Amino acid sequence: MPPGAVENPSSVGLVAVIVAATEGEPRALTVRVPGQAPGRDDGLPAGPLVSEHATLERGLRAWVERQTHQRLGYVEQLYTFGDRDRSGDAAAGAHTLSVAYLALVREERPAGLAEAAWQNWYRYLPYEDFRQGRPPQLDAIAARLEAWAAEPAEAKLRRLRADRLGLTFGLGGGTWSDERVLERYELLFEAGLIPEAQGNAGQAVPGDPTGVPMAFDHRRVLATAIGRMRGKIKYRPVVFELMPPAFTLLQLQRSVEALAGTPLHKQNFRRLVAQQGLVEETEDVTSGTAGRPARLVRFRREVLLERPAPGLRLTPSRRP
Secondary structure, X not given: OOOOOOOOOEEEEXXXXXXXXXXXXXXXXXEEOOOOOOOOOEEOOEEEOOOOOOOHHHHHHHHHXXXXXXXXXXXXXXXXXXXXXXXXXXXXXXXXXXEEEEEEOOOOOOOOOOOEEEEEHHHOOHHHOOEOEOOOHHHHHHHHHHHHHOOOOOHHHHHHHHHHHHHHHOHHHOOOOOXXXXXXXXXXXXXXXXXXXXXXXXXXXXXXXXXXXXXXXXXXXXXXXXXXXXXXXXXXXXXXXXXXXXXXXXXXXXXHHHHHOOOEOHHHHHHHHHHHOOEEEEEEEOOOOOOOOOEEEEXXXXXXXXOOOOOOOOOEOOOO
């Protein structure tokens, strides 16, 4: 090492948030990660960038296929994480640059070298799901956050913390934004209310209202992906990457509600889909179900050429 140079070991990793919407539930593909603290062995498909990977995306696809046998279609870069010791590397002070990707697929049975499983993403962030009304976990979380905000002796700092609770969790007269998923997770981390705040040694707590922790900082990566998806479905037709070739309008609504974590007004949703010209009818109807058969529709791909931002401007049926 040249005189005066500062050693700064680093490595580059790749991590994938693979999302599906199955039977009206938002799902993320997870793998078992050995050697984690108790209750934290759920992780996301990941691996290091190595010399045989021509590009970051090719490296990501290779690791995902090796670990889960899932072939990826739609993929976009999500975020780059670069905190010290984020992967639990024994080398003190080591930086691990981790490039995260968001992938949208239709769920298939995973099989690979690692034990892979599809999990409802609200398993890890249950307070984000308002489809059945205000999540009961939020009451316990709010009480703890308010106690944290009241801790500082300095009035200015107490006000700053209270303002952040309003911006993120809608407390104290604030407004809940469905896209601030990462900000909410980060605030829980800063307040020391989640196991990840204790580093990789933090253990899962039974009945924790903040949800099930994940290996390393993978829950943070998942929170980033959920926020990205919630924002993107409003101006891009990405939800159709998760739908089968033909589907009912009710199936489409249930998938959008699952991703957004909020109920939608049925007639308003259908009116919006029609106004946007997002789907077209097929000649087929549902069969084998009770009740009146429903017309099957499909995504109308011409909409991609007709305007730059064909998405769903969601209007919840009731505010959280």
